[in-house]
Amino acid sequence: MKYDFKTIESKWQNKWDEAGCFRASDDHTKPKFYGLVEFPYPSGAGMHVGHIKAYSGLEVVSRKRRKQGYNVLFPIGFDAFGLPTENYAIKTGTHPRKVTDDNIRNFTSQLKKVGYSFDWSRVVDTTDENYYKWTQWIFLKMFEAGLVFRDKTLVNYCPSCKVVLSNEDSQGGKCDICHSDVVQKSKDVWYLRITEYADKLLEGLNEVDYPENIKLQQINWIGKSKGAFVNFEIKGTGEKLKIYTTRPDTLFGVTFMVMAPEHPMLEKYSSLIKNYADVEAYKAECAKKTEFERTQLVKEKTGVKIDGISAVNPVTGKEIPIYISDYVMMGYGTGAIMAVPAHDTRDWEFAKKFGIDIIEVIKGGNIDEEAYTGDGEVVNSGFLNGLTNKKDSIEKMLEYLEEKGIGEAGVQYKMKDWAFNRQRYWGEPIPLIHCENCGIVAVPYDELPLRLPKVDNFEPGSDGESPLAKIDSFVRCACPKCGREARRETDTMPQWAGSSWYFLRYIDPHNDKEFASAEELKYWLPVDWYNGGMEHVTRHLIYSRFWYKFLYDLGLVPYSEPYAKRSAQGLILGPDGDKMSKSKGNVVNPNDVVDEYGADVLRTYVLFMGDYEKAAPWSESSVKGCKRFIDRVWNLLEIVKDGDGISPELETSFHKTIKKVSDDIETLKYNTAIAALMTLLNQIYDKGSVTKGELKTFVTLLNPFAPHVTEEIWERLGETELLATAPWCDYDEAKTVEATIEVPVQICGKLRATVSVPADADAATVIACAKEDPKIAELLAGKTVIKEIYVPGKIVNIVAK
RNA sequence: GCGCUUGUGGCGGAACUGGCAGACGCGCCGGAUUUAGGAUCCGGUCCGUAAGGGUGCAGGUUCGAUUCCUGUCAAGCGCACCA
Numbered sequence: 113m114k115y116d117f118k119t120i121e122s123k124w125q126n127k128w129d130e131a132g133c134f135r136a137s138d139d140h141t142k143p144k145f146y147g148l149v150e151f152p153y154p155s156g157a158g159m160h161v162g163h164i165k166a167y168s169g170l171e172v173v174s175r176k177r178r179k180q181g182y183n184v185l186f187p188i189g190f191d192a193f194g195l196p197t198e199n200y201a202i203k204t205g206t207h208p209r210k211v212t213d214d215n216i217r218n219f220t221s222q223l224k225k226v227g228y229s230f231d232w233s234r235v236v237d238t239t240d241e242n243y244y245k246w247t248q249w250i251f252l253k254m255f256e257a258g259l260v261f262r263d264k265t266l267v268n269y270c271p272s273c274k275v276v277l278s279n280e281d282s283q284g285g286k287c288d289i290c291h292s293d294v295v296q297k298s299k300d301v302w303y304l305r306i307t308e309y310a311d312k313l314l315e316g317l318n319e320v321d322y323p324e325n326i327k328l329q330q331i332n333w334i335g336k337s338k339g340a341f342v343n344f345e346i347k348g349t350g351e352k353l354k355i356y357t358t359r360p361d362t363l364f365g366v367t368f369m370v371m372a373p374e375h376p377m378l379e380k381y382s383s384l385i386k387n388y389a390d391v392e393a394y395k396a397e398c399a400k401k402t403e404f405e406r407t408q409l410v411k412e413k414t415g416v417k418i419d420g421i422s423a424v425n426p427v428t429g430k431e432i433p434i435y436i437s438d439y440v441m442m443g444y445g446t447g448a449i450m451a452v453p454a455h456d457t458r459d460w461e462f463a464k465k466f467g468i469d470i471i472e473v474i475k476g477g478n479i480d481e482e483a484y485t486g487d488g489e490v491v492n493s494g495f496l497n498g499l500t501n502k503k504d505s506i507e508k509m510l511e512y513l514e515e516k517g518i519g520e521a522g523v524q525y526k527m528k529d530w531a532f533n534r535q536r537y538w539g540e541p542i543p544l545i546h547c548e549n550c551g552i553v554a555v556p557y558d559e560l561p562l563r564l565p566k567v568d569n570f571e572p573g574s575d576g577e578s579p580l581a582k583i584d585s586f587v588r589c590a591c592p593k594c595g596r597e598a599r600r601e602t603d604t605m606p607q608w609a610g611s612s613w614y615f616l617r618y619i620d621p622h623n624d625k626e627f628a629s630a631e632e633l634k635y636w637l638p639v640d641w642y643n644g645g646m647e648h649v650t651r652h653l654i655y656s657r658f659w660y661k662f663l664y665d666l667g668l669v670p671y672s673e674p675y676a677k678r679s680a681q682g683l684i685l686g687p688d689g690d691k692m693s694k695s696k697g698n699v700v701n702p703n704d705v706v707d708e709y710g711a712d713v714l715r716t717y718v719l720f721m722g723d724y725e726k727a728a729p730w731s732e733s734s735v736k737g738c739k740r741f742i743d744r745v746w747n748l749l750e751i752v753k754d755g756d757g758i759s760p761e762l763e764t765s766f767h768k769t770i771k772k773v774s775d776d777i778e779t780l781k782y783n784t785a786i787a788a789l790m791t792l793l794n795q796i797y798d799k800g801s802v803t804k805g806e807l808k809t810f811v812t813l814l815n816p817f818a819p820h821v822t823e824e825i826w827e828r829l830g831e832t833e834l835l836a837t838a839p840w841c842d843y844d845e846a847k848t849v850e851a852t853i854e855v856p857v858q859i860c861g862k863l864r865a866t867v868s869v870p871a872d873a874d875a876a877t878v879i880a881c882a883k884e885d886p887k888i889a890e891l892l893a894g895k896t897v898i899k900e901i902y903v904p905g906k907i908v909n910i911v912a913k
Numbered sequence: 914g915c916g917c918u919u920g921u922g923g924c925g926g927a928a929c930u931g932g933c934a935g936a937c938g939c940g941c942c943g944g945a946u947u948u949a950g951g952a953u954c955c956g957g958u959c960c961g962u963a964a965g966g967g968u969g970c971a972g973g974u975u976c977g978a979u980u981c982c983u984g985u986c987a988a989g990c991g992c993a994c995c996a
Contacts, residue, residue: 325917325991332916335995357996370996413994439994449996457914458994526995646990720938722925726918727989731925737938740953784927787937794937856933861977863933901976907932911976 115746117710121820125227133836134178134186134229140635142183147174148615148675150644150652151189151236154215156200159222160692161684161730162645164702165718169681169780170643171228172719175816176777178229179840185636186229187618189236190216193244194607195273198538202571208538212239222703226711227819229836234621238610243617244540245561246627247609252543252554254662259305260532260544262552267531269297274535274572302542302603303529309658310334310525316657321677323725326649333650335526340510342450342519344369344423346377347431349384353377353423356445356524360513361505363427364493365452365473367463369434370415372442373398378418386420391436398438413439413462426518427494437462445524454479530655532606535578537570539604547591547598556592564604578602611652612659615639615674627668634670642675653678679780682726684718689729700730712818713739719782719817741790742821745814748793748802749828755803764850765795766809770843773813782817789814804829812841857882858909859891867908875902882908 128134147170152163174186192212201208216237223230236243254260272292314334317327339358346353353369371377373395382388394416415437422431439458440449453463453470460483463470470479473493477484490496490505495512499505513519533542543555543562555562565586570579580586580602591598613627619636620628644653653675660674685691686698693699705714717738722728758766769792776785792810796802802810808829811822815835826835849871855878857865865885869878879900882888892912899911 328917329991332992335992337995339996355996359996437994439996441995444995451996456996458996461994524995526992650991720925726926728925731939734925734939741938743953783925784937787927790937854933858933858977861975866933899976901932903932903977907977909932909976 113749115743115821117712117742117820120824121225121227121711124820124823125224127823127834128227128229128836129232131834132233133834134184135231135233136185136187137183139183140631142181144185144636144640145174145177145182146185146619146636146639146641147177148618148639148642149188150648151191151611151614152219153194153196154190154192154212154219155196156211156215157694158218159702161700161702161705161718162681162692164226164714165681165684165724166643166645167223167226167228168715168718169679169724169782170641171715172777172782172816173641175229175819175836176774176840178837179812179815181839185234185618186231187234187236188223188228188230188232189234189614189618190219190238191607191611191614192216192237192239193539193605193610195534195536195538198536198570199273201538207568208570209239212237225706226702226715229819234618236614236617236621238540238614239538241561241563242624244610246617247540247605247613248543248555248560248562249557249627250613250659250663251540251605251609252557252560253666254304255544255554257662257666259308259662261303261305261529262300263303264298264300267297267299267301269295269299271295301531302533302601304532304658306530306655306658307525307527309661310336310527312661313654313657316661316673320673320675322675323679326646326653326678326680329649330654333527333654337524337526339522339524340513340519341446341522342426342513344426344450346381346434347422347424349381349421351377351381353434353448354446355448355450356522357450359452359455359506360509360519361490361493361496361502362452362455362473363425363450363509364496365454365471366425366428366432366450367453367469367471368432368451369423370437370440370449370451370459370462371418371434372440372447373436373438374442375436375447377448378436381421384420385418387416387418390416391418394436413437413458413465415439415462415466417466426516427512433468435462435466443528444526453483455483455485457483457485459483527654530658532609533603534606535572536604537564537567537572537579539606540564540609541580542601542603542605544601545589545591545598546601547594547596549596550591550593550598553591553593553598559592562600578604580604608652608655612656613663615642615656616660616663616669630668630670637669638671638674638676641677641679643679643681646680649680679725681724682722682728684721685727685729687730687732692730705735709735709739710742710820712742712821716742716786716817720786722783724780724782741786741793742818744793744797745810745818746821746825748796748807748810749825751797751801752807752829753801753803756805757803758806758809759799759803761799762792762795762806763847765792766806767843767847770809770813770841771845771848774840774843777816786817789817809841811835812838853905855882855905856907857885857888858907859888860911861909864888864891871905875904878902879908879910882910 149167149170174184178184197208197211201211238244270290270292272290314331314336317330337358339356340360341354341356342360343352343354378391385391415435418434418436421434423434425432440447451459451462453459453468454472455474471492472479473491474484474488475491476486476488487502490499496505496508510521541562541564543560545553545555547553565583567583572579587600587602589598589600616628620632623629657674660669661672663669664672683691686696688698690696690698702714713735717735720738721734769788772788773785776782807825811825812835815822819836823835851871852868853871854866855869856863857867865887867881867885869881879902883892895912897910897912901909
């Protein structure tokens with residue numbers, strides 16, 4: 113009887129739905145498990161096989177946990193604000209609300225067809241006003257706490273999407289949404305002061321179970337460095353130019369200084385600068401360059417020497433020139449540096465080009481050839497001379513600087529504050545009001561949600577203004593403080609806002625008094641296991657930790673870190689080994705796979721295809737292999753016999769497999785768990801029959817991977833309760849080892865024979881047994897045995913000459 | 914340039930704290946069944962006729978190395994003039 117997956121899969125999906133067996137329970141006496149997957153952006157293209165891999169991993173864990181008696185929260189939702197929807201809406205003239213609703217409906221039906229055990233009663237949609245009400249609420253809390261500020265600065269701006277982008281969204285000088293070149297633009301921008309949490313975000317990493325590479329990526333992204341701030345006197349003005357350096361030990365080697373072209377001191381002393389026209393021209397040139405061009409010009413240093421003002425090296429007292437150059441960024445440190453050409457590659461290149469002195473202060477390299485950045489003995493440095501340890505000389509210099517009042521120790525971060533606004537329609541309105549009288553005023557909490565007005569025209573303005581600015585009824589309002597006429601902020605929040613706290617809403621999704629109740633939060637938090645993509649490590653994962661830590665500081669959430677454990681799945685590549693993309697035409701649609709082979713096959717395949725954390729190409733014929741496996745499991749019904757127990761010849765195999773599958777699911781080794789089940793299946797077929805007891809154990813183990821076929825077999829074996837909620841299998845450690853084992857025998861490290869011995873035999877017995885083997889005896893004849901090694905249960909090695 | 918990761922059959926990948934390299938699956942070869950194809954089932958499949966040789970390459974430690982150490986090459990990902 114052929115396995116009719118279409119009928120059977122939808123049958124069980126309906127039964128699970130009716131039974132409500134995947135709803136998290138309110139029973140707080142049970143141990144809990146909160147498994148979280150990154151909720152999808154409901155795009156028009158529908159689901160991607162990458163989603164399937166991402167969700168199938170924790171799906172297996174969640175199904176296993178339920179069987180182990182945990183109260184499981186395994187939720188799903190939709191991160192639905194964002195540009196792709198809005199762009200599609202503009203193109204087709206459909207309202208983004210409708211586009212979003214259609215896409216969510218489509219995603220929901222696709223997810224249900226795969227048979228995931230999500231708790232569908234807790235779905236969260238970030239564009240739902242009952243959700244974004246709380247996004248705005250948390251934002252206002254941040255505003256109250258002084259974490260929201262407005263600044264006119266150079267920002268990353270995408271001329272094509274007409275939006276300001278955060279640093280995280282413009283990596284590599286490309287817009288993350290449309291991939292066109294990002295330009296620098298001067299604009300009023302709302303920022304969230306994430307840098308205030310830099311240290312907390314760093315320290316928190318010690319408390320969590322994340323893979324090392326994810327921790328490292330976050331550490332590098334935050335980019336904390338220790339160094340010193342040093343004040344250089346500007347000759348004849350009494351003004352100090354403050355710089356940041358990580359190498360105060362090289363201060364005696366400073367032969368010039370460099371300011372960023374945007375440095376404010378230039379304007380301040382414009383009257384003293386004789387070549388101010390040149391300076392202005394250089395500034396204009398830099399402003400025109402895109403981020404991309406700036407990185408392309410790494411090889412060739414450019415700059416202008418400032419004629420008219422100079423600085424004094426505070427330790428040597430020598431007068432040194434000041435330059436401006438775009439290799440110094442206004443956004444890092446103080447926007448000015450002390451240049452030590454002998455020991456910094458960039459300074460060296462600059463000095464060579466402009467003919468500036470290069471003074472060696474650390475021995476060990478050839479500074480005529482290149483900058484020496486290694487360690488060595490300090491020379492030409494007064495009181496530091498002779499020191500050989502970098503740490504010592506830095507310490508000594510810092511003491512000196514502090515004593516003389518020239519400088520002090522300090523830290524810097526690469527991470528920048530989070531540019532938090534978009535000039536677009538499809539996002540959460542920022543609940544702030546501009547009042548001429550009172551300044552920036554928060555929308556009162558009881559007026560939340562501040563709803564997106566319903567409009568017909570949501571195209572962005574050509575001048576980079578939000579579409580909301582055109583809607584008079586939205587913009588004009590009364591100031592909540594003084595009552596006079598005021599204007600609403602018309603920018604919306606960036607896409608990352610809603611996803612920064614969604615995992616908290618799942619805990620208590622229908623609460624209309626709070627974002628979630630303290631009691632529920634205390635029970636369910638932290639998220640026990642969070643799986644998602646590597647691409648979110650420096651964005652969503654940092655942003656959401658930041659929001660969470662802020663709420664923790666307000667006492668609104670119970671533990672200092674949101675995610676106890678994080679894992680990341682590897683990409684699924686196209687069959688050609690390239691990254692899947694529409695333009696390459698190598699995209700596999702999960703829907704087609706479900707239609708052709710069934711959901712169980714799709715789920716099994718994405719977990720079997722390779723190491724879960726590594727990228728692997730899609731292979732249609734391997735999918736067929738999984739199809740064969742599922743069919744062979746189904747066909748066990750044809751050789752099933754009465755009997756509750758496990759037959760003696762398969763007892764060890766079953767116990768081994770239960771142990772292996774149980775362990776492998778916990779360590780993301782889904783591929784070897786499935787392989788172990790395939791091996792056991794082959795052994796059952798070798799035996800020729802299967803008892804009901806054996807088959808029940810087998811389908812229990814396979815159930816988290818292939819829930820439909822196993823549920824159907826379970827029912828046909830006469831079970832009346834759902835397999836989904838039936839208990840997991842136990843194993844007996846003692847029964848996982850064979851009574852007799854095959855021990856390989858080596859002579860001088862080369863395998864020569866294997867012998868059968870009782871598993872508990874001692875070394876002497878096993879070695880004696882090995883020597884009795886005819887082949888071993890023959891090879892040892894006439895030789896002297898030097899050493900005999902027996903590793904219990906593993907190997908015998910005889911060293912002979 | 915810096916950081917991280919990975920190099921194992923024709924392919925995806927296994928191999929516990931150093932202990933039989935290639936589990937499991939795909940593909941391929943042979944056979945059975947079939948009018949034929951497909952599907953299914955059975956057997957074989959690292960290379961070499963063999964001795965032997967094999968985990969990117971060259972060394973080292975060890976009775977024994979895919980695993981540890983040193984050097985080197987290659988690929989992927991991330992960051993990138995971060996002072």
